[in-house]
Amino acid sequence: MAALTTVVVAAAATAVAGAVAGAGAGAAPGSGVGAAQVPQQNDSGFDTSGGIRPFQLQNWKQKVSRTKKAEFIRTAEKLRNQVINIEKDKHSHFYNQKSDFRSEQSMLEELENKLINSRKTERAKIQQQLAKIHNNVKKLQHQLKDVKPTPDFVEKLREMMEEIENAINTFKEEQRLIYEELIKEEKSTNNELSAISRKIDMWALSNLGAEKAFRAMSGKLPGDKVMPSTLPEEVVDFEKFLQQTGGRQGGWDDYDHQNFVKVRNKHKGKPTFMGEVLENLPGRTQDEVQQHEKWYQKFLALEERKKESIQNWKTKKQQKKEEIFKLKEKAENLSLLFHNKKEDNQKHKEEQRKKQKLAVEAWKKQKSLERSMRRASQVKEEEEKEKKQQKERRRQFKLKLLLESYAQQKKEQEEFLRLEKEMREKTEKAEKRKAAAEEISRFQERDLHKLKLKILDRQLKEDEKAEKQRKLAKLKEKVLRAEIHLFLLVLS
Template sequence: VDKLKEMMEEVENAINAFKEEQRQIYEQLLKEEKTVINELSVFERKVELWALGSSTTEKVLKLPSARVVVDKTLENHLPEGVVEFERFLQQTGGRQGGWDDYDHQNFLKVWTKHKGRLSYMDEALEYLCGRTKEDIEQHDKWYQEFLILHERKKESIKKWKEKQQQEKEGKLKEKEKSEKMFKEEWLQREEARKQKAEEERKRQQAAIEAWKKQKAIAFAMEQASQIKLEEEKEKKQRKEHQRQRRVKLLLERYTLQKKEREELEKLEKEKIEEAEKGQRKRIAAEEITKFQER
C-alpha cells in the first residue's frame, strides 16, 4: 500500500510539473496577446489624438516629409486591415480626412441625411462655407474609402481575434494532447516498471522457495543423521547396559559361588577339625586306658 501511495504521488508530481510548465507557456502567450492588444489600442489612440489636431497640423500633414510611417514592429504584430486603415489615416489627415471637426461633422450630418446620394451636394455647400465642390467631392471620396477601410479593419480585427482564439484553443488542445501523451507514456513506463518489478519479485520468490527447500532438505538430512546418531548411541548404551548387567550377574554369581565355596571349605575345615578333635580324644582315651592297664 505504501509503495502504491508513493507511486501515485510520483505520478501526481510529474503531472503537476508538466501542467505548471504548460501554464507558464500559456500565460506567456496571453501576455504577448495582451501586449499586442495594448499596442493596438495605444496606436489607435495616438491616431485619434493626432486627427484632432489644428488646421495647421492638417497643412503640415499634407507635406510628404511630415507623414508618419507606421512602426515596422507594430506592422509585424497588427492585423493587415488595421495597418492598412491606420496608414490611410496617417496619409490622409486622420479620422476627419484633414478637415477640422466643425466642417467634418457638418459633412457627416448632410451625408448621412442623404444616405450618401449625390443630392446632398447642394445642401453640403450651404453648410460648408469656404469649401468648394471639388473639396467636398474629394472629401466624399475619402470618406467612402474611410468607411471601406474601417469595415475592413473591423473584419480584420474580428478575424485576428478569431485566429488568436483558434491558436489559443489549438495550444490548449495541444497542451491537453501533450498531457495525455505524457500521462500515457508515464503509465506505460510505470506498467513496464511494475511488470519488471513483478518479474523480479517472482524471481526472488522462486529463489527464496528454492533456498527454503534446500534448507528443509538439509534440515531433514541433519535431523535424520541426528536421529541415527541418537539411535546408535542408544543402541550402544543398551549394549553397554546389557554387558554391565551380564558382568554384574557374573560377578554376583562368582561372589555367591565364592561364598558357597568358602562356606563349604569352612564346613570341611570344621569337619576335619572335629574329626581331628575326635581322633585326639580317642587316642587320649586309648592312652588313658593303656595307662590304667599298667
C-alpha cells in the first residue's frame, strides 16, 4: 500500500508540473513574449533545417504520452490488485480467530490499524496539498486566457507562478524528508533482521551441537556418578551457578555472548563498553546488558575460585602422597624394631591396618576425585571440539555465501554487458537513421535547386522569345509605316 501511495503521489506531482509547463507554453503565443520561431517549410513538406514535419513530431509525442499513461495505469492497477490479494491472505491466515496466538496477534492487529490510520491521514494531507496546487494552476490558466499587456498583469502572473513554484518545491522537500526518514528506518530494520537471522542460525547450530555432545557424553561417560560431596566446595558452587544461570553464556546465545566478551575485553572491562555492546546487539536492552555484566563478573570470580581450588587439591594430593610414603617407612621401621614382641606386634599390626585403611580410603577419594576431574576434562574437550566444528560450519557457510554473491555478480555483469551491447546497437541504428535522413534531405535540396534552375532557364527562354516577338512586331510596324509613306509619296 505504501508503494502504491508513493507511485500515485509521484504521478500527481508530475502531472501538476506538466500542467504548469503547459500553462506557460500556452501563454507565450498569446502574449507575444518568448514566442518560439516557427521553422520555415519548403514545398516538399520538410523544414529548412532538415527535420521532420512539426505535426508528425507532435503526433509522435502525443502517442508516447498516451503509451506512458496507459502503462502507468496498468502498473497501478496491477499493484492495487496485489495489495488486495495480500490483504485477503493476511486476514484469512494471520488474523484467524481460532489461532493459538490470537493474544499476540491482536497486538499486531492494533499496531497495523494505527499504521493504516496514519497512512490515511498522510494521504489526505498529500491530496489536500495537491488540490491546492492544482487550483492555483487552474487559476493561472484562467488568467492566461485573457492576457492584458500591462505591468500589473505581468506582475500578478509572476506572483502566481512563484506561489505555485514555492508550493511545489515545499511539497517535494517534505516528501524528500519523509523518504529519507523511511530509508533510515528501513536500514535500521534490516540491521535488526540480519542480527536476528544470525542469532537464529546460531541457535540452530548450537542446538545441533548440544544434541551431539549429549549423545557423545551419554555413550562415553561411565555409569557410576560422583557424589557432590567428593568434589571441592568451589567446584560444586561453580557448577551450581552455571546450572542456575543458564550455562557458560548466562542464558544468552553464543553469538551475543561472544560479541559481549569481545567488546568487554576490548575496553578492558570499563563501563564505556556498554554503548558499543548495545550497538552490536540491537536485540538487547541496557538492563539486560547490565545484568549480564553482573553475571559475568560473578562467573569470573567463581571460575577463579575453582581454579584455585583445583590447584590446592593438587597440592594436597602431593602432600598426602608424601605422608603415605612417610607412614610406610615408619611402619617398616616399627616392624623391624618390635618384631620380637608379640604385644607390640599386635599393636603394630592394628596400627598398620588402621593406617592401611586410611591409606585405602584416601586412595579411593583420590581416585574418585581424579575420575570427576577427568570427566570434567572430557566435557571441556567435547565443548572445544564442538566449538571448532561450529566455527568450521560457519566458515563453510560464509564461503557458500561468497560463492553465491560472486555468481550473482557475474550474472549481473553479463546482463550489464548485454544491455550495453543492445544500447550500442540501438545507438548505431539511430545514427544510421539520422545519416540517412540527412542524405535524403540533402538530395531533396539538390533536386529542389535543380528544379529552380530549370524553371529559371525556362523563364529566361520565354523572356528572350517574347523580346524577339516584340522586336519583330516593332520592325513590322516600321516597315508598314515606310510602305504607307512611300505610297503617299507616289500618290502625290
